[in-house]
Every structure is written in C-alpha cells, then in structure tokens.
Amino acid sequence: MMKMAKISLALLLSMTMMFSLAPAATAAESILKNPSLEDLNDDGTTTHWDVWPGNPSEGEKFASVSTTEKHSGKQSLLIELTPKNNQAVYQYHLLADQRFPFNKAYTFSFWVKMQNVVPSDNDGVRIGINRKGADGNSYDVREHIEVGTYGWTKVSLTVSKAMVSIVQYDVIVDIGRGTGKVYLDDFELVEAKDTTTAPVITTTRSTTKASEKTTQSVSSDTKAVTGDTTNDTQNPTETMLTGGEGTTDATTTTTTKANEIAGNTDEDGFNALPLVIAVAIIIAGGAVAVAVLIIRKKRNGTV
Structure with a gap:
C-alpha cells in the first residue's frame, strides 16, 4: 500500500512539472x-x-x-x-x-x-x-x-x-x-x-x-x-x-533661450554685452567728472 502511494505521488509530481514547464516556454x-x-x-x-x-x-x-x-x-x-x-x-x-x-x-x-x-x-x-x-x-x-x-x-x-x-x-x-x-x-x-x-x-x-x-x-x-x-x-x-x-529639439530651444538671457552673441561666438557695459561705465564716469568741475567753478565764482 505504501509502495503504491509513493508511485502515485511520483506520477503526480512529474505531471505537475510537465504542466508548469509548458506555459513557461509558450510565454517566452x-x-x-x-x-x-x-x-x-x-x-x-x-x-x-x-x-x-x-x-x-x-x-x-x-x-x-x-x-x-x-x-x-x-x-x-x-x-x-x-x-x-x-x-x-x-x-x-x-x-x-x-x-x-x-x-x-x-x-x-x-x-x-x-x-x-x-x-x-x-x-x-x-x-x-x-x-x-x-x-x-x-x-x-x-x-x-x-x-x-x-x-x-x-x-x-x-x-x-x-x-x-x-x-x-x-x-x-x-x-x-x-x-x-x-x-x-x-x-x-x-x-x-x-x-x-x-x-x-x-x-x-x-x-x-x-x-x-x-x-x-x-x-x-x-x-x-x-x-x-x-x-x-x-x-x-x-x-x-x-x-x-x-x-521638437528641446536641447536646441533651451540653448537658444540661454544665449538670449546671457546677451546678444553673434555667429562667431563674440558676446558684445561686456563691451557695452564698459562703454556705459566710461560715459557715466565722464558725466560725473564734468558735473563736479562745474560745481567747483560755481563756488569759485568763475561761472
């Protein structure tokens, strides 16, 4: 009786393995x-x-x-x-x-x-x-x-x-x-x-x-x-x-916007913004110097 039970269990396990392996091959x-x-x-x-x-x-x-x-x-x-x-x-x-x-x-x-x-x-x-x-x-x-x-x-x-x-x-x-x-x-x-x-x-x-x-x-x-x-x-x-x-090429769009924020850059890669700032500072400094000179002349009665 025990021998028959072992044989039945072995057959059941083998059938279970066969059915479990078949779907795996199909799924792949x-x-x-x-x-x-x-x-x-x-x-x-x-x-x-x-x-x-x-x-x-x-x-x-x-x-x-x-x-x-x-x-x-x-x-x-x-x-x-x-x-x-x-x-x-x-x-x-x-x-x-x-x-x-x-x-x-x-x-x-x-x-x-x-x-x-x-x-x-x-x-x-x-x-x-x-x-x-x-x-x-x-x-x-x-x-x-x-x-x-x-x-x-x-x-x-x-x-x-x-x-x-x-x-x-x-x-x-x-x-x-x-x-x-x-x-x-x-x-x-x-x-x-x-x-x-x-x-x-x-x-x-x-x-x-x-x-x-x-x-x-x-x-x-x-x-x-x-x-x-x-x-x-x-x-x-x-x-x-x-x-x-x-x-849409998002990288190109982002780069273009970054250049616009940084300043006007021409096709050769030259950025004119620093030069513009420098010229503005020189002009402002000259205006201040002229104003100081006029004030001093007024005080001395020459104007």
Missing part, C-alpha cells in the same frame, strides 16, 4: 512568427509574412528585403507603392494552430519609416487587425497612419476582445495606391488590458539627428539617405506624439 515565445523579419525563405521573401497581391492576376506587388534600412537586426521589409493597385503585408493565425487565445484584447504594433509616400486614393497606409468569427462574419479594424517622409516610428493599435468566438486572427498593414517607399520592421502582438471598447491607436517616434530631416527626402535605398542616423535607431529614445509633423 513571441505571439507573432518571425517578428523582426530576420528569417527568409529560399526565394528571399520574409518567412511567415505574406505580401498581397500574391496572384499576378490581382495586381503587382513591389516587395523586397532592405539591408540598408532597418530598425533593428540586419534588415527590414520594403514596400514600394504603385499607382496601379493596393498592397498589403499580413500574417494570419488559425484556431487549429493554438498559438494564442483569440478572444482577448491585443495591441498590434510595428516600426515604420517612410520616404516620399504620396497616396493617390483614400486608402493611404493603415494598421489593422482582421478577425473571422465562428458565425461567419468578419470583425476587422483599420486605422490610418501618418504618410509622407519621416524616420523610424512605432505605430500601435489596441483592439478589445470580440464578443463572439474567433476562429482566425490576422495582423495586417494595408498600403494603398500611390508613390513612395514604406519600410517595416519589428512587428509585435501583445495582450492588452481590455479597458475600452473602441480601437485605440498610438504613435511613438525615435529621436533622430537633425541631418535626417534634410536627407530623408532623397528617394534612394542606401545608407547615404539616412546619414548618421542608422546608429541612433539601434537604441532609440522614444517620444510619445499626439500629432504634428515631427518632434
């Missing part, structure tokens, strides 16, 4: 596959990420891997807009994969850099989450993101959990017709607190050097385009934006 694994786009297929395309249109009869796609522009790692995905048709980058997950629970709130994000993106329709560039319900309906969410020319920027979309059972969960970047280049890198899908029923979109921009603003308008997929900003994005300082064309 990224929800999205190949999130940093470092893995490539034999044909050079990004593993686990599809680009639409896949069928030439549906349109043309202009997708390639860029090794000169990347937010992290060795490469990013470049999509060049075309005026002929829309394009999209997406990754889909089926319920049978059991990779993550679909009926929860999630935040989908990625880093994007744009060069001279000019949409020719109302689609623009959008971040999205597609969900297919067991009822056969689609529960998709799309939000527009800023277009134009700017450095690496993190865009996030938070969507609350669906009220129906979800059987397919996709993340997508919709790219409409137009011209310009869109670089994508470092995708992420994380569980979010379900505190809202409406989709929430946020933007986080990396702080880059001023040289990027003058070079990023050059439409060329080379390191010369970004100047010396490549190293800055490896460890980016993030700034939350609520809109507008870009960030």
